[in-house]
Amino acid sequence: MAKDLYKLGWTEAETEATTGTLSYLVLGLRGPIDRSWADILRRDYGIRLREVGGCLIDMDLVERARGHNEYIRRLVSERYGSDVISAAHALAEQEVAVEVVDVGEEIKSLWTPREARADAQGWVDCPHCGRRFSTHSKRHWDGQHHKSCLGKVTLVWGQAAGSGPKGERSQ
Numbered sequence: 502m503a504k505d506l507y508k509l510g511w512t513e514a515e516t517e518a519t520t521g522t523l524s525y526l527v528l529g530l531r532g533p534i535d536r537s538w539a540d541i542l543r544r545d546y547g548i549r550l551r552e553v554g555g556c557l558i559d560m561d562l563v564e565r566a567r568g569h570n571e572y573i574r575r576l577v578s579e580r581y582g583s584d585v586i587s588a589a590h591a592l593a594e595q596e597v598a599v600e601v602v603d604v605g606e607e608i609k610s611l612w613t614p615r616e617a618r619a620d621a622q623g624w625v626d627c628p629h630c631g632r633r634f635s636t637h638s639k640r641h642w643d644g645q646h647h648k649s650c651l652g653k654v655t656l657v658w659g660q661a662a663g664s665g666p667k668g669e670r671s672q
């Protein structure tokens with residue numbers, strides 16, 4: 502039975518090859534790596550990454566997809582001289598990893614507290630985004646973060662002599 506399904510998948514892929522529209526089957530497209538992989542395959546090789554099955558994994562479907570994919574891999578390897586499907590996946594992983602690192606650096610920077618001097622009325626120039634906000638405004642300040650940019654700020658109070666009454670500007 503399994504053998505038949507494998508063959509069925511293989512035959513379906515053969516048919517695709519004669520019509521010229523190749524697809525590679527995956528059991529569920531998940532996350533940014535798969536999306537990037539799909540883009541690369543379509544853009545560079547005209548191969549459509551096709552999701553089969555969704556969240557329920559059906560063993561028959563797995564066998565059929567295996568037959569299909571082995572045919573496609575073989576065909577593509579002959580055409581391009583290497584396994585471009587795996588290569589495209591590796592490239593997608595790299596691309597996504599680079600994006601994650603960029604976003605990660607940005608967040609790390611926001612989480613690293615920076616000192617800022619508050620004036621007597623509690624106004625501060627945010628050391629992360631540069632915008633001026635009042636530490637009495639609950640909308641802009643939660644005691645640790647400038648809420649507009651989520652940057653963490655360590656307040657350094659200015660001239661102690663001038664520290665005015667608190668709550669003056671609270672909203």
Ligand SMILES: [Zn+2]
Nearest residue numbers: 627630647650
């Ligand atoms: Zn800010």
